[in-house]
Amino acid sequence: MIEHVADPILEIHDLTVSYSKRPVLWNIDLTLPQGVLAGIIGPNGAGKSTLIKTAMGLIPKASGYVKLFNKDLEEVRKKVSYVPQRESVDWDFPASALDVVLMGRYGHVGIFKSLRQADKEVALDCLRKVGMEAFADRQISQLSGGQQQRVFLARALAQDADLYFMDEPFAGVDASTEKTIIALLKEMTAKGKTIIVVHHDLNSADEYFDWILLLNTRLVASGPTEKVFTKELLQKTYGGKLNILSSVGDLLHNEQFPNRE
Amino acid sequence: MKELIRFLLLEDPNVRTVVFGTILLNLSASVVGSFAFLQKKSLSGDAVAHSILPGICMAFIFFQTKSLWVLLPGAFVTGWLSLYLVDLISRHSKLKQDTAIAVVLSVFFAVGIILLTYIQHSGSGAQSGLDSFLFGKAAALLEKDLITYAIISLLVIGVTVFFFKEFMLISFDATYAGSIGLPVRGLQLVLTTLTVIAIVTGIQSVGVVLMSAMLITPAVAARYWTDDLKQLLILAVFFNTIAAIMGAYISYRYPSMPTGPWIVVVISLFAFASILFAPKKGLVYSMYRVFKHKSLILKENILKALYQLGEQDNGFRDTRALNKLLAKRNLPLWQVYPALYRLMFEGYLQHTSKGWALTSEGMERGKRIVRLHRLWEMYLSKNLLLASDHVHDDAETIEHILTPELESRLEKSLNFPEVDPHSSKIPR
Known part of the structure; x- marks a missing residue:
């Protein structure tokens, strides 16, 4: 069940991505409308993070293409923002919460130029939006997991983008942070922003998202939540019916065989 | 006491050369070393330092001169090559980075020692002094070399200041840096190159074996006193400068004492004291x-x-x-x-x-x-x-x-x- 839309904000066409020749994403083909809060759901190792990293040009594609706003990434870089997994960085780094949020302004300021007072004000404003203004000068290692995630979110907000990719923003955060974040995301989509979130809690998925991508190496389904979030499709995503596909993947990896001629 | 005052007033031109020399030689190392420390690449500096030796020897064999403008580029080439090989090996083989560093470091250093021994036995009169790269020769610095080192240090520090916010971002979160379109590999290349240059100059003061201490230890000491990257860099430079002056003083007061190893001892004491006595940490x-x-x-x-x-x-x-x-x-x-x-x-x-x-x-x-x-x-x-x-x-x-x-x-x-x-x- 893959629903395609006209005039998509994100188009992924026949995308295959391999690590050491083993495909982790296999022929992904999807389109996404503007203004949705979309969740990417699937088991561990399904390629969820890989999908958004590839869309951000951080991982090379084996084949296929990605279009954002019907353009190549390089042309629209300033309109796109990416929130990495919280665990992907060392929070002992000598920086304050404000320093991290200011990194969200680097793309606007341009390389080699200094940040201006205006950038600092934007960054403080973004900290305020995630309820962290009191922690601006706090060393980042002294923040709780939920607060660190809010700082990452504030950094993305500081980019002032139209399309957001977020990798597990709800992983390891407290209940009140989760509520704050989801309320903020809904507010943003109401203003026409599009947000794509990697998520692995099935219980909250249908409540949070209005569009869902079910992923397990291949794309099982993509569409509005009420059409996609069905028992049958979830079983297809999480059930072990992909044995042949993963066996072929193992074969490609073991033989170091290219997946395109 | 009188000796100390005379030393600090820098009346003696020899003292002046040694003091400014030792400060300048390691100034850039403490700045770029802080980034290596934060990127958890403390050991790659060691690989570069050891790999510089064959470059110096080859430059000497080919050109038969000890001019810095010949030896330093030679050092730069093999130092840089070693980092490239470490990167290549850890990316395209099953070996992890620490193993790759160990392999590259020992092979390059072995070749360096072979070449050095060959030069010393070849009987050409100009070879004496090459082994100072092995152990450093801060006390024997020449005034004309000072200008060279000053230029190199200022260049390295200038580029670091220029790229400060980019270096900060790729050190903290390289994935995000890539997502906003920064040329992460290019920037890392610049930082790597600066590190190699800093090591090439620093080696003159403390030698191949002790060089990685000059990269990492000032940053370790500084990290205990601040949570701000700018302050960390300034503090690292400060600790390094004090250590250089003290090392120079010890070898001035007791001429049988070497300068370089004493600088390392002093900076290590700073780090040790910081680990013990820094407030809060x-x-x-x-x-x-x-x-x-x-x-x-x-x-x-x-x-x-x-x-x-x-x-x-x-x-x-x-x-x-x-x-x-x-x-x-x-x-x-x-x-x-x-x-x-x-x-x-x-x-x-x-x-x-x-x-x-x-x-x-x-x-x-x-x-x-x-x-x-x-x-x-x-x-x-x-x-x-x-x-x-x-x-x-x-x-x-x-x-x-x-x-x-x-x-x-x-x-x-x-x-x-x-x-x-x-x-x-x-x-x-």
């Missing part, structure tokens, strides 16, 4: 805090025991013999005596020949601990639904740490209870 501070907490708990337990005895006998300010206190709460004597006298000096206890009595302040403080203990027991049994025989041990700790603000929140949320789960009255 130092080991001594955390040990002091443990001691302070223990002593607070002990004192409050004594006040609490005396207050509880008062509850039993209905006489809170009565004088009690020590053995009565110990019967209520068994504590080793060597701990009790000093704690009792400290409580007396702090005005919580009075001492007479018959024993110890609470002052009014002591009674209030004992009462508060008892209150907090019972409130916490109440909280655990009401809100966490713990059985009343499971709440005591936890309350024994928590009673010492609750703040007045938390106390009033606790009372409010429990709706100002009269008694605790064991039906003891909660004093107010």
Whole structure:
């Protein structure tokens, strides 16, 4: 069940991505409308993070293409923002919460130029939006997991983008942070922003998202939540019916065989 | 003392050369080394330092000159090549980075030693002094070389300042840096190149083997004093400068002493002292805090025991013999005596020949601990639904740490209870 839309904000066409020749994403083909809060759901190792990293040009594609706003990434870089997994960085780094949020302004300021007072004000404003203004000068290692995630979110907000990719923003955060974040995301989509979130809690998925991508190496389904979030499709995503596909993947990896001629 | 003043006034031109030389040689190393430290690449500096030797020897064999403008580029080439190989091996083979570093470092250094031995036996008259790269020769610096090193240091530091925010971002979160379109690989290449240049110059002062200390140790020391990257870089430069001056002074005062190794010893002492004594992060501070907490708990337990005895006998300010206190709460004597006298000096206890009595302040403080203990027991049994025989041990700790603000929140949320789960009255 893959629903395609006209005039998509994100188009992924026949995308295959391999690590050491083993495909982790296999022929992904999807389109996404503007203004949705979309969740990417699937088991561990399904390629969820890989999908958004590839869309951000951080991982090379084996084949296929990605279009954002019907353009190549390089042309629209300033309109796109990416929130990495919280665990992907060392929070002992000598920086304050404000320093991290200011990194969200680097793309606007341009390389080699200094940040201006205006950038600092934007960054403080973004900290305020995630309820962290009191922690601006706090060393980042002294923040709780939920607060660190809010700082990452504030950094993305500081980019002032139209399309957001977020990798597990709800992983390891407290209940009140989760509520704050989801309320903020809904507010943003109401203003026409599009947000794509990697998520692995099935219980909250249908409540949070209005569009869902079910992923397990291949794309099982993509569409509005009420059409996609069905028992049958979830079983297809999480059930072990992909044995042949993963066996072929193992074969490609073991033989170091290219997946395109 | 007179010697020290003469040294510090820099009257002697030789002293001037050595002091400025040793400072300049390692200035850039402490700046770019801080980034290597933060990127957890502390060991790659060691690989570069060792790999520089074959480059220097080859440059000498080909050009038969000891001019820095020939030897340094040679050093740069093999130093850079070693990092490239480490990267190549760890990306395209099953070997991890630490293994790749070990392999590359030893192979390059072995080739370097082979070439050096060959040069020394080839009998060409100009070879003497090449082995100074092995162990450093800060004390033998020439004034004309100073200008060269000053230019190189300023160049490295200038580029680092220019790229400061980009270097900060790729060191903290390279994935995100890529997502906003920064040329991460290119920037890393610039940083790597700066590191190699810094090592090539620094090697003149401390030599191949000790060079990685000059990269990493100033940053280690600085990290204990600040949580801000700019301050960290400035502090690293500061520590490095002081160490250079002290190293130069030691070899000036005692001519048989080498400069380079003494710089390393001094900067390592700075790092060691920082690990021990830095405020908040130092080991001594955390040990002091443990001691302070223990002593607070002990004192409050004594006040609490005396207050509880008062509850039993209905006489809170009565004088009690020590053995009565110990019967209520068994504590080793060597701990009790000093704690009792400290409580007396702090005005919580009075001492007479018959024993110890609470002052009014002591009674209030004992009462508060008892209150907090019972409130916490109440909280655990009401809100966490713990059985009343499971709440005591936890309350024994928590009673010492609750703040007045938390106390009033606790009372409010429990709706100002009269008694605790064991039906003891909660004093107010």
